[in-house]
Amino acid sequence: MKSTKEKIINILIDNKDKYISGESISEKLEVSRASVWKHIKNLEKEGYQIESKTSQGYKLIGRTDTANPSYEISHRLKTSFMGQRVDYFKTIDSTNIQANKIASQSPEGTVVLADEQTKGKGRIGRTWVSEQNKGLYFSTILKPDIALMQAPFITQLVAASLTKTFLDLGIEISIKWPNDLIYKGKKVAGILTEMSAEIDHISYIIVGIGINLYKKDFEDEIKDKATSFANEGIEIDRIEFLRKFFPNFEDLYEKFKAGDKRECLDILRSRSAVLGREVYKIKEGERVKVFARDIDDMGNLIVEHESGQVETVFTGEISIRGLDSYI
């Protein structure tokens, strides 16, 4: 159930750039005009810029960065569950930690979004730096009724969905198997998938996504490896991005659950930054040079050793051989 405040901002969004009277809002929502006025004042405090004229009513003219973006993300979103509920935080320890806390009680597709993470998580206990207003940090709760051995594909599914969304925006992105997105040879986004399961039954999966959207100074040791879209001269509005991403993600996710991975695998293979290249397979610190040959139907990487021996890489990391760049 949406709150009255959320219903009011939705009406204002629907009527953007024209006035709508307090009376018509009050009639539509069956609340008092005083209540409408109170909510409008609260929305203004949150950062929505609303003009009010005595005889004409209210008009939404803009928003500041502090405004809660969740109303605009989920309003008239073209999905049946993905992103239909967005829990927004200005700052939080980690969107994955928060999503874990609420997962059992939340519907599939619930999203936790934050402006800043104080304990952003990377893979295998690493940190993912998530300063305020430098990126888009969010986690999605999934509850697929699939076998445990299908679960690792979820990371690939999210990589494909993100890539499709960037391509829709005309941005040439590629995928560094298994969980990084690459723009112009540098990392711009990462995916961290966590799972809670009985040994043969998935309870829920949390997909955490971090995208470097805004201007950002990278430390010396990673500035050759990482970038942000703003640093590359690309402006992306996070609300518009999410409203395009959720339908793409839901579509590929539904197909995956129905057993159809074709579109997903097409994207993974055609947009791979790894395939057809010599890469280092790094496991427990040991580097072995291999040739990345294919991605199989389970999303595993097929590599060929110098001896000609072919190996399926399920886990661990792949690092790409390159003299001047991250890949």
Place this chain on the structure above:
Amino acid sequence: MKSTKEKIINILIDNKDKYISGESISEKLEVSRASVWKHIKNLEKEGYQIESKTSQGYKLIGRTDTANPSYEISHRLKTSFMGQRVDYFKTIDSTNIQANKIASQSPEGTVVLADEQTKGKGRIGRTWVSEQNKGLYFSTILKPDIALMQAPFITQLVAASLTKTFLDLGIEISIKWPNDLIYKGKKVAGILTEMSAEIDHISYIIVGIGINLYKKDFEDEIKDKATSFANEGIEIDRIEFLRKFFPNFEDLYEKFKAGDKRECLDILRSRSAVLGREVYKIKEGERVKVFARDIDDMGNLIVEHESGQVETVFTGEISIRGLDSYI
């Protein structure tokens, strides 16, 4: 670090049935005699029966059911981690829920033990009835560095370790694949394994075990299917059982991590209540009659359909065809 109270009860257990002076305890532990006396009084309140004689000191003569059993379980336990820490609760929602809460901060092998569970969990969201003093309810935290696809074997490993322990006690137990123990055709114990993982990396596994040890009235609808050891005339002391179980479990677990599953598979195959029988394979409510042929090296059940087709059963349930009994 053990508490002074725990060190004192350990000294009393080491010197069971003889007196030990307050002075020698105080010297050994480098605490005041007043402190020794205070802890002895607390142990008495908890249910330990301690005799004190003016010139001779203290003697442990027994314990009531209310005494905290964790001191006796872990004291001089012949393992390097399994059961070395036991968190004991008279009553708790579920030992698995509690173990989940403490898992990240707790060493491998930590055990949560309770006299009673108010929300005992069975598989796939079912309830496991866990009344006070009717059974042994505990959960163990594991942190194996194994691939995700190896994880389902953990349930089999626990089933084998429990079975070995019962056999050591001369009790003829068998295993209803994948997670129930059977005595005289009825269920006496169940295993619920849960996991928290990144998509390619296990964070921790919680193994919950419930054993019907004590006298218990089963409801009409399950009394042909379930029993307790006491109902069958077998007395088992839960402390002694756990002190035998943990070394067996640690031994098989260490071998499993080193890639040696032979002993485990021997037990699973030789003590199976399923192999060599016609059983119903039940999945999503659909029953198919199959012949249970083998357990493979991953712990999966190999069944043969009436058509002769052979299938590997990874998940779901197996129910055993039987006219008069649970198996």
